[in-house]
Amino acid sequence: MLAAxxxxxxxxxxxxxxxxxxxxxxxxxxxVRAGAxxxxxxxxxxxxxxxxxxxxxxxxxxxxxYVQQVRLTADPGLYAKADGAFxxxxxxxxxxxxxxxxxxAALAASRHEFARAVELCDSALAVNPYSxxxxxxxxxxxxxxxxxxxxxxxLQQLLDLRPGVDAFTRASxxxxxxxxxxxARAALQQAxxxxxxxxxxxxxxxxxxxxxxxxxxxxxxxxxxxAALAADPTSVAPLTGxxxxxxxxxxxxxxxxxxxxxxxxxxxxATLLELGELLQSQGRTAExxxxxxxxxxxxxxxxxxxxxxxxxxxxFEADHGDPALAVTLAARAHAARPDSIVTQDAxxxxxxxxxxxxxxxxxxQAAVRTGLxxxxxxxxxxxxxxxxxxxxxxxxxxxxxLAVDGWNPLQAPAARTLLxxxx
Amino acid sequence: MRGARRGLLVAGLGCGLLVAxxxxxxxxxxxxxxxxxxxxxxxxxxxxxxVHTVDTAEIPTLQLQQxxxxxxxxxxxxxxxxxxxxWSARECAAGAAAxxxxxxxxxxxxxxxxxxxxxxxxxxxxxxxxxxxxxxxDRAARDTVTFDDPTSAxxxxxxxxxxxxxxxxxxxxxxxxxxxPSRDLTAYPDxxxxxxxxxxxxxxxxxxxxxxxxxxxxxxxxxQVLPRGVDRITASYTDFVGRQxxxxxxxxxxxxxxxxxxxxxxxAPGHGKTVIAAYLVGQRGTRRQALWLxxxxxxxxxxxxxxxxxxxxxxxxxxxxxxxxxxxxxSGLLLAGVGVFLLRRAMAARRAHPHDHDHPHDHDHPHDxxxxxHDxxxxxHPHDAPPHDSDAVPDDHEHDHAGHxxxxxxxxxxxxxxxxxxxxxxxxxxxxxSHGGRAHSHLPLDDAPLGWRTLATMGVAGGLVPSPSALVxxxxxxxxxxxxxxxxxxxxxxxxxxxTLTAAGLLxxxxxxxxxxxxxxxxxxxxxxxxxxxxxASIVLVVGAYVVLRGIATFRGLG
Numbered sequence: 001m002l003a004a005x006x007x008x009x010x011x012x013x014x015x016x017x018x019x020x021x022x023x024x025x026x027x028x029x030x031x032v033r034a035g036a037x038x039x040x041x042x043x044x045x046x047x048x049x050x051x052x053x054x055x056x057x058x059x060x061x062x063x064x065x066y067v068q069q070v071r072l073t074a075d076p077g078l079y080a081k082a083d084g085a086f087x088x089x090x091x092x093x094x095x096x097x098x099x100x101x102x103x104x105a106a107l108a109a110s111r112h113e114f115a116r117a118v119e120l121c122d123s124a125l126a127v128n129p130y131s132x133x134x135x136x137x138x139x140x141x142x143x144x145x146x147x148x149x150x151x152x153x154x155l156q157q158l159l160d161l162r163p164g165v166d167a168f169t170r171a172s173x174x175x176x177x178x179x180x181x182x183x184a185r186a187a188l189q190q191a192x193x194x195x196x197x198x199x200x201x202x203x204x205x206x207x208x209x210x211x212x213x214x215x216x217x218x219x220x221x222x223x224x225x226x227a228a229l230a231a232d233p234t235s236v237a238p239l240t241g242x243x244x245x246x247x248x249x250x251x252x253x254x255x256x257x258x259x260x261x262x263x264x265x266x267x268x269x270a271t272l273l274e275l276g277e278l279l280q281s282q283g284r285t286a287e288x289x290x291x292x293x294x295x296x297x298x299x300x301x302x303x304x305x306x307x308x309x310x311x312x313x314x315x316f317e318a319d320h321g322d323p324a325l326a327v328t329l330a331a332r333a334h335a336a337r338p339d340s341i342v343t344q345d346a347x348x349x350x351x352x353x354x355x356x357x358x359x360x361x362x363x364x365q366a367a368v369r370t371g372l373x374x375x376x377x378x379x380x381x382x383x384x385x386x387x388x389x390x391x392x393x394x395x396x397x398x399x400x401x402l403a404v405d406g407w408n409p410l411q412a413p414a415a416r417t418l419l420x421x422x423x
Numbered sequence: 424m425r426g427a428r429r430g431l432l433v434a435g436l437g438c439g440l441l442v443a444x445x446x447x448x449x450x451x452x453x454x455x456x457x458x459x460x461x462x463x464x465x466x467x468x469x470x471x472x473x474v475h476t477v478d479t480a481e482i483p484t485l486q487l488q489q490x491x492x493x494x495x496x497x498x499x500x501x502x503x504x505x506x507x508x509x510w511s512a513r514e515c516a517a518g519a520a521a522x523x524x525x526x527x528x529x530x531x532x533x534x535x536x537x538x539x540x541x542x543x544x545x546x547x548x549x550x551x552x553x554x555x556x557x558x559x560x561d562r563a564a565r566d567t568v569t570f571d572d573p574t575s576a577x578x579x580x581x582x583x584x585x586x587x588x589x590x591x592x593x594x595x596x597x598x599x600x601x602x603x604p605s606r607d608l609t610a611y612p613d614x615x616x617x618x619x620x621x622x623x624x625x626x627x628x629x630x631x632x633x634x635x636x637x638x639x640x641x642x643x644x645x646x647q648v649l650p651r652g653v654d655r656i657t658a659s660y661t662d663f664v665g666r667q668x669x670x671x672x673x674x675x676x677x678x679x680x681x682x683x684x685x686x687x688x689x690x691a692p693g694h695g696k697t698v699i700a701a702y703l704v705g706q707r708g709t710r711r712q713a714l715w716l717x718x719x720x721x722x723x724x725x726x727x728x729x730x731x732x733x734x735x736x737x738x739x740x741x742x743x744x745x746x747x748x749x750x751x752x753x754s755g756l757l758l759a760g761v762g763v764f765l766l767r768r769a770m771a772a773r774r775a776h777p778h779d780h781d782h783p784h785d786h787d788h789p790h791d792x793x794x795x796x797h798d799x800x801x802x803x804h805p806h807d808a809p810p811h812d813s814d815a816v817p818d819d820h821e822h823d824h825a826g827h828x829x830x831x832x833x834x835x836x837x838x839x840x841x842x843x844x845x846x847x848x849x850x851x852x853x854x855x856x857s858h859g860g861r862a863h864s865h866l867p868l869d870d871a872p873l874g875w876r877t878l879a880t881m882g883v884a885g886g887l888v889p890s891p892s893a894l895v896x897x898x899x900x901x902x903x904x905x906x907x908x909x910x911x912x913x914x915x916x917x918x919x920x921x922x923t924l925t926a927a928g929l930l931x932x933x934x935x936x937x938x939x940x941x942x943x944x945x946x947x948x949x950x951x952x953x954x955x956x957x958x959x960a961s962i963v964l965v966v967g968a969y970v971v972l973r974g975i976a977t978f979r980g981l982g
Contacts, residue, residue, distance in 0.1 A: 046616045084615045267482045290489045304547035
């Protein structure tokens with residue numbers, strides 16, 4: 001079950017090197033009450049269905065709300081409930097039930113079954129070409145599969161049809177992928193203006209923070225993370241963002257405290273890795289190893305559940321563990337969605353760790369093709385170029401990576417050292 | 424609610440992926456990094472017990488195992504008994520300090536009664552950890568209780584609080600469950616229409632009263648001590664009486680419902696009712712007698728239940744396991760005695776009244792000359808009806824020799840036969856004898872009229888065995904601190920029984936009258952009618968014997 005939770009959390013709070021994000025606004029049919037919190041929506045739907053169980057639309061709405069809830073609580077048990085709710089909706093209305101199909105698509109996307117998600121969206125859209133839920137999930141699925149141009153086309157339909165929180169958060173990521181930070185910020189601010197639920201507002205603030213961070217503006221990033229935590233004190237992702245900013249400022253104790261709080265609430269691999277690397281950079285290797293041990297346990301759980309692993313574990317193995325395992329994991333992720341810049345970067349970095357730089361280079365180059373401003377992607381590319389002897393390209397990419405000061409407690413200093421060595 | 428949804432959920436789990444993940448899902452429905460907590464509060468007479476359970480999933484367990492304060496203190500990869508004991512003692516002590524139990528505004532000291540910890544194999548070769556702590560705290564007689572478990576704050580997981588009272592009841596719980604919904608985190612319910620609970624607080628008041636249960640271990644209402652199963656309706660009714668705040672409409676509704684329950688009990692098959700039905704038919708009773716029987720059964724039953732309830736509430740000696748069979752034996756003996764009596768008389772009547780008997784009746788007297796007024800008949804002769812010569816309400820004329828013993832020839836006039844249709848005695852008379860076209864029957868009672876005392880005996884026998892549902896209503900209400908209200912409900916229950924039994928008796932009589940009026944029985948000759956008293960007397964005897972045997976068997980079964 002962990003694997004599912006991690007996938008879900010990755011979907012919600014992936015950041016530049018994780019999966020892109022589906023917004024936490026109810027992306028299924030319209031919420032029961034405007035502005036109602038997700039929990040209240042779920043309560044209302046449950047109560048209504050207890051009274052009148054034969055309501056296929058309500059079952060589909062409930063399923064969609066459960067899928068949304070996973071993104072906030074990282075509770076994979078809700079997947080089974082969502083599955084059951086969609087099945088019940090389809091049982092009551094087997095044909096032309098676009099709401100249930102779109103819900104199943106969102107569920108598949110949460111489980112990182114993106115090809116299936118897109119198929120289900122197409123089924124839903126065949127019934128109802130103007131289903132905002134299906135369009136939104138289709139944008140996510142195409143983006144994850146690396147079919148960025150098709151994703152933009154569908155995104156435009158969604159923006160034309162319903163320019164809401166769903167559309168603007170996706171538009172923001174589409175612009176971010178192209179390196180258009182200003183456009184991405186503007187879209188998020190529009191989403192923020194429309195968002196009323198605390199979780200939605202926290203989400204928008206968090207990603208405004210991530211944008212600022214990626215643009216090398218940690219001060220703005222810190223303010224946005226704080227705003228996100230103020231909007232929703234229970235959200236975990238902005239806590240890790242704040243820790244990142246504190247570490248960059250040199251407030252290591254504060255950073256470690258925030259990371260530990262985040263890891264205590266939700267031991268996500270990305271957070272464990274960041275905490276481990278921060279501890280390791282301070283020479284606290286025993287404590288770092290503890291975080292890495294927990295990360296490996298998540299890998300065990302992935303394997304035991306038979307799910308496709310996320311790229312985070314491949315990157316972790318490349319940097320801190322077994323390069324051969326890293327290649328295996330990354331190759332599997334890359335095979336599942338070969339056009340995705342996320343899997344291309346991870347596979348390239350794993351191949352580099354295994355000493356296969358020549359194979360890594362085209363993948364690392366493909367990973368930056370969209371223009372996304374990502375310090376890790378540029379760092380990976382620069383290191384591979386340096387290893388292959390392309391000093392000019394390496395200098396350019398390492399410099400670009402270092403535009404974000406202190407983006408990683410271990411790799412930023414390594415990039416600086418390598419850059420200095422390149423002369 | 425859970426069970427009904429289960430099939431649905433299973434059907435919904437079409438995704439093979441999740442099915443593949445399922446084995447441990449039953450243990451940790453919320454995923455591998457959850458920390459699940461359950462707090463079960465059991466309020467006793469002078470203490471509050473808190474059962475605090477923590478079920479930690481794989482990832483946080485691994486984090487625990489990395490800590491020197493965890494279940495693997497030396498971090499060698501294995502947890503010894505000593506390590507587990509030290510860990511659970513430390514965790515439970517920390518829990519005792521962290522949990523907040525406020526009684527009457529003052530924070531109570533929680534003492535650690537027991538502490539146990541163990542590791543349970545989870546998914547992917549990883550462990551999960553389980554911690555069971557029991558605390559207790561002193562409480563005064565009257566309390567408000569406020570509880571808060573902050574130990575799992577900020578962590579994803581199943582979080583539940585339940586509270587129950589060993590004596591009295593809890594009010595203002597805000598829908599807090601009495602029992603742990605997950606059975607102390609051992610069986611997480613699956614329900615598509617329920618979100619996992621996220622409850623870490625509780626507050627309520629304690630209302631003292633009633634008997635105290637021995638302990639909080641899955642104790643429910645007193646239905647458990649009863650020898651026979653209690654139907655769901657009664658159980659939920661008792662629940663209703665206990666849960667609601669007792670406003671006037673609720674009380675009236677409860678009383679009304681207790682009457683309905685009583686009706687239901689009277690309608691349900693049972694030896695008492697069988698016998699009474701047989702008796703009325705066979706012994707050619709009257710409506711007055713039907714009423715009398717219903718009243719006796721009800722009075723006996725109500726008194727019996729109240730007495731038993733009082734015994735059970737006041738002493739711990741009397742146990743319903745023994746009391747109820749004892750009443751069964753007594754009831755059976757009474758019935759058997761009545762049966763023997765009736766049988767003997769029926770046999771005697773057959774001998775005394777051959778088919779073609781023709782004792783000379785002279786009913787030639789005018790009504791005015793009646794030597795005694797029917798209305799003040801010393802034996803309650805049921806002549807409360809219109810004058811005999813009135814055709815207006817013919818069925819109300821009951822001319823009945825069963826209940827009084829004035830000798831023949833009786834000095835009153837006979838109205839037309841149809842006026843006697845309401846009376847079994849009269850209506851069947853043509854078969855037996857005729858008085859110038861006027862029906863009149865004396866069979867089989869002429870020489871041994873069935874007395875009111877026999878009737879009362881029947882009624883007592885029928886009502887002697889307390890019905891479990893009435894007892895549950897009483898004990899339930901009194902355990903919840905409302906003994907008087909419980910008694911009122913039992914009376915209501917009895918009223919319901921009386922209404923039904925009487926109505927059933929009257930219905931039988933009316934049916935029999937209709938049969939007789941059409942002469943169905945007379946066409947077949949009088950055999951059936953002559954055999955009937957013997958048959959019903961035999962039934963009474965057999966049922967009585969059976970009830971005695973059953974009571975004895977129950978005793979023996981109890982060892």
